[in-house]
Amino acid sequence: LSDRQIVQAAQALILEVGVEGLTMRRLSAELGVALGATYHYVPTKRALLLLLARELYREVVVPDKGAWDQRVRALMINLAHVVGRYPGMASFMNANLDETTPVELNRALIAVLQEAGFNRRGVNAVLSALFFYVAGMCSGGLNASASKDLVGVDVNRLFEDGLDILIAGARASLEENRKYTGRRRPG
Amino acid sequence: LSDRQIVQAAQALILEVGVEGLTMRRLSAELGVALGATYHYVPTKRALLLLLARELYREVVVPDKGAWDQRVRALMINLAHVVGRYPGMASFMNANLDETTPVELNRALIAVLQEAGFNRRGVNAVLSALFFYVAGMCSGGLNASASKDLVGVDVNRLFEDGLDILIAGARASLEENRKYTGRRRPG
DNA sequence: ACCTGAACACCGTTCAAGT
DNA sequence: ACCTGAACACCGTTCAAGT
Secondary structure (H helix, E strand, O other): OOHHHHHHHHHHHHHHHHHHHOOHHHHHHHHOOOHHHHHHHOOOHHHHHHHHHHHHHOOOOOOOOOOHHHHHHHHHHHHHHHHHOOOOHHHHHHHOHHHHOOHHHHHHHHHHHHHHOEOHHHHHHHHHHHHHHHHHHHHHHOOOOOOHHHOOOOHHHHHHHHHHHHHHHHHHHHHHOHHHEOOOOOO | OOHHHHHHHHHHHHHHHHHHHOOHHHHHHHHOOOHHHHHHHOOOHHHHHHHHHHHHHOOOOOOOOOOHHHHHHHHHHHHHHHHHOOOOHHHHHHHOHHHHOOHHHHHHHHHHHHHHOEOHHHHHHHHHHHHHHHHHHHHHHOOOOOOHHHOOOOHHHHHHHHHHHHHHHHHHHHHHOHHHEOOOOOO
C-alpha cells in the first residue's frame, strides 16, 4: 500500500461516484485494506482531496505560444476539461480556495497578463474573474442537464462563449481602462 | 411551530455556523422541538436549503432604471451581497443549479439583455458568465482570507473589478461580435 | 512500521407510539 | 394532526491491539 495507490484508487472512485460518494470506508474497501490502514497514509479526508486537487492541476497544459488572449483561453479551457472530469471536485476546490489555489498555473497566467500590459490590479481582477467563472461552470454548469431557460443549449459552447466574453472584457479594459493597465495616477 | 419559524431559525443558524454547521438536530434544538417534529414540516434537509435559496432570491432588488450595463451591474452586486451573507449558501446553490436557478431574476436579466441587443446565444453566454462568476466569488472568494498571491487586496473591490471586466466584455461583444447580437448568418 | 477492527461521536432519515 | 424519541444505516476519526 502506497501513496500513489491511494491517489489512484480515490481518483477512480470519484470518477464512479463523485466526491460526494467518496468515503474513507469505500476507499479502503477498494484498496482491499482495513479502514485504519488508509488513515496511516492520509491524515484526513480533506487532506486527501487537497492532494488530489494538486495532482489534477499538474495535468493542465500551460501554452507558451501565441497571443496573450489565446494563451489564456487555451489554458482555461484545458483546466475546465481536466477538473470537469471529476464530479464534485470543482465544488470542493472552490469551497477550499485558500489551500487549493494552483500556484504554478497562477504564476504562469500572471506572467502572461503582465506581459500583455496589465498592472497588479488588472492582473488580480482578470485572474479572479477567470478562475471563478471556470470554477462556477465546473461545479454547477458543465455536468448539469441544463436549466429550463437553457434547454437545448450545448454546454460546451456556452462555456466557451462565456469565456470569450470575459476575455473580450479583458482586451477592452487593456485598451481603454487606465485602472487596470500602466500606472494609476493619484486622486 | 410553522414553516416561517423553521425558515427563520435555519437562517439564524446559518449566519452563526454556516450551511455546513446547520443540522436537523441543531435546528430542532433551536426550535425547542424534537427531531421528528422538524421533519413533519420539512421533508428533507436539501428541500429546506432549496427553500432558503428561493427565499434569498426574493430579497434581491431588480433595478428598473438606467442603462443596461448599469442595471446588470447593480443587480449582480446586490445578489452577491444577499447571498454572501450566508456562508456556504452559494456553494450549495452552485452545486444544485438545476433546482436553484432564480427564475425571476433570470427573466429580468434576459429582458434587459435582449433590449440591449443580444440574441439568444448572447443572452445565454452573458447570463451564464455573470452567474457563474458571482457564484464562484461568493462560494470561495468573498469570505476567504485571500490567497497568498492576493494578500492585501480588498475583496470587495476585486469582486467589482472582475464584474466590470465581464460587463466590459459584454459591451464589446455587443459592438463587434455578430455571434452574440442580431441574427446569425448561415455557414 | 504497518495493519486490524472495534469504538466514539456525530450525521440524515424513518417510524411506532403517544396526545 | 402534531409531536416524541428511539432506532437504522451511514459518516469521519481514533486507538488499543496484533504482526
